[in-house]
Amino acid sequence: MNQSNEWMSLSFQNQEIIKKHQNDMPIKLGLLSKELGLIVKRATLPANISGEIKEQDGEVIIRVNRHDAQTRQRYTLAHEIAHFFLHRHLLSTGITDDVLYRSSQSDEIEAQANRLAADILMPIDIVKDLMHQHQKLKGENFYQAIADDLNVSVTALKIRLSKI
Template identity: 50%
Template structure:
């Protein structure tokens, strides 16, 4: 089921996003670029996963920095989470939003939860997830969570949450 957050994204931005949600794993860097965002792999302080900051050099006016020391799958979630902030909260970004390893920032917990739900929709689109769950069953996959996590290039923990297992 598509989150309320993804349903709030409309118009031109939804038209940009939708084509990226048809193949797993979602090409997240290309999606960010299509939205006019720059993604930068950076040395961030320990405990900081990523941030979105104003950047007048980009078409969208924002850049995402992701901690290059985090595992690749965590970096993907961080980028999706920051895209979520851009799509849902750009009027609240101000000088920037920095998210710690638990995806908490100075924004309210509800705003962080919204960015997380939108990130999950971007990384693990509903229609694709249903297709690959069915495919896993037909292939006789014993560890469906790992199979799907690998297919979508996300952590097993993120996949379990998306599947409602945890």
């Protein structure tokens, strides 16, 4: 399976908006957020909170914990963008995700956001191209080179590769 059910559930228009931002690596999440009309703020959040998304007065605001590693902040932003696409009906009360990307919402809602976040940050065709480009590297160097190209953590990449 190349893309998640969550990706397949997006409208063609939303898929095209995302794909437009997947032409350059790493994905420019700030530009994607801006096109979607999302307001992204890096904020000091409690140590156990990675991010949150809330709709207020007609605006959708995403806050990402500025104290997390950059790759973590990027994944959190992609995760919150996924909530925007998949769970818009829940945003008026807000969704706050802890460091394990768990919230007061169901585990399934968080799993859905994680799968779509992976589709946004690490498109399968691009991951496969990078695997080919770095095929001469061995062990952790192989994974690190691909993760660096995508600006994601090695852990996130390995989870993504386990789904191919």
